[in-house]
Amino acid sequence: KAGVTxxxxxxxxxxxxxxxxxxxxxSGHRSVSWYQQTPGQGLQFLFExxxxxxxxxxxxxxxxxxxxxxxxxxxxxxxxxxLGDSALYLCASSPTDRVYKTQYxxxxxxxxxx
Amino acid sequence: SQQGEEDPQALSIQEGENAxxxxxxxxxxxxxxxxxxxxxxxxxxxxLIRSNxxxxxxxxxxxxxxxxxxxxxLLITASRAADTASYFCATDGTGTASKLTFGTGTRLQxxx
Numbered sequence: 239k240a241g242v243t244x245x246x247x248x249x250x251x252x253x254x255x256x257x258x259x260x261x262x263x264x265s266g267h268r269s270v271s272w273y274q275q276t277p278g279q280g281l282q283f284l285f286e287x288x289x290x291x292x293x294x295x296x297x298x299x300x301x302x303x304x305x306x307x308x309x310x311x312x313x314x315x316x317x318x319x320x321l322g323d324s325a326l327y328l329c330a331s332s333p334t335d336r337v338y339k340t341q342y343x344x345x346x347x348x349x350x351x352x
Numbered sequence: 353s354q355q356g357e358e359d360p361q362a363l364s365i366q367e368g369e370n371a372x373x374x375x376x377x378x379x380x381x382x383x384x385x386x387x388x389x390x391x392x393x394x395x396x397x398x399x400l401i402r403s404n405x406x407x408x409x410x411x412x413x414x415x416x417x418x419x420x421x422x423x424x425x426l427l428i429t430a431s432r433a434a435d436t437a438s439y440f441c442a443t444d445g446t447g448t449a450s451k452l453t454f455g456t457g458t459r460l461q462x463x464x
Contacts, residue, residue, distance in 0.1 A: 242394070271451065275392075281440065281454035294451045326392055330452075339383065339444045341452060343394035 239265055242344035244329050250350045256317040259347045263310050263331030269293075270312040271341060272304060275326040284327075287312055316349075324351045358441060358455040366463055371428040373458040375441030376421075382444050384417055385452070386426050389438045398426075398439075431462045 243262045251257050263270050272284040283296040287306035304314040310331075316323055326348050330341035358375045365371055377384070383402050387395040401408045401417045401424070408415045414427040428435055438459045442452040 273452075273454075280456055283451050283453065286451055296451075328394060330395075339452065340385065340397050340400055341395075342397065343387075345394045346392070348392070 242329060242331050242342055244327075244344040244347050246347060247345065248348050248350075250352060251319050252352050253319055253321060255319050256315060257319060257349060258313055258315045259327055259329075259349075261312045261314075261329030261331075261344060263312070263329075264342055267331035267333055267342070268310050269332040270306055270310060271330045271332070272312070272314050273328040273330065274298075275328060275346075276322075276324070281328075284314065319351045321351050324349060358439075358458045360458060361456070362459045362461070364461040364463065365431055367431060367433055369431055371431050371435070371460055371462070373426045373439055373460070375424045375426070375455050377424075377441070377443050377453075377455070378422065379443075379445060381419070384415075384424050385442045385444075386413075386415060386424075387440045387442060387454075389440065389457075391437075395440065428460075431460075433462050433464055436460060436462045 245260045269288045271286040273281050275281045284298055285292055285304050286294040290306045301317045306312045326346045328343050328346045330343045332341050381403055383400050385400045386398040388398055389395045399410045399413055399415050401415050412429045417424045438457045440457045441455040444452055
């Protein structure tokens with residue numbers, strides 16, 4: 239099976255702009271989670287979608303949002319970008335099994351906000 | 353915020369030696385997992401240990417879990433240069449949502 243794919247891989251934006259990142263999960267996986275990774279804060283959970291519904295959300299401001307489509311592909315959006323949003327954004331998908339929550343990560347989108 | 357800490361933050365060893373990393377966490381868990389990350393890329397799942405297990409092996413990897421101390425360790429035996437990466441423990445609580453809480457990570461450097 240093809241792995242998790244994320245587009246774009248690299249992105250440069252300026253403060254105040256908005257950005258949309260895309261994630262295609264492994265075929266058959268219905269859960270998609272998003273994480274932000276920065277040198278200062280490490281890996282932090284953003285949100286998780288399952289069957290087009292947001293099932294869990296981390297401690298991020300409302301500028302961070304996401305959605306999932308019927309084919310399980312997911313997008314996350316960050317509005318009014320700030321310098322501190324520069325990070326590696328990782329998407330992960332999981333099978334429907336709810337007990338063993340192994341996640342399969344994509345290569346990430348590296349966002350630089352200038 | 354992160355679930356816990358990992359130590360050491362960085363570890364440098366020679367090829368063939370064993371590498372041990374430790375992870376501590378704060379709250380009750382369902383499972384604990386270890387992931388590897390190469391140079392700011394995506395994470396790769398290594399091994400999962402359930403809260404009712406004490407030890408698990410996978411190839412050159414050995415993981416232990418002590419729920420009374422809220423700690424886990426990852427041992428990589430006979431390290432290779434290709435093992436150079438950052439290693440993270442991740443915990444998930446009870447419930448159905450797939451949310452992992454990661455530790456701070458250990459950066460492992462294996463030299464020839």
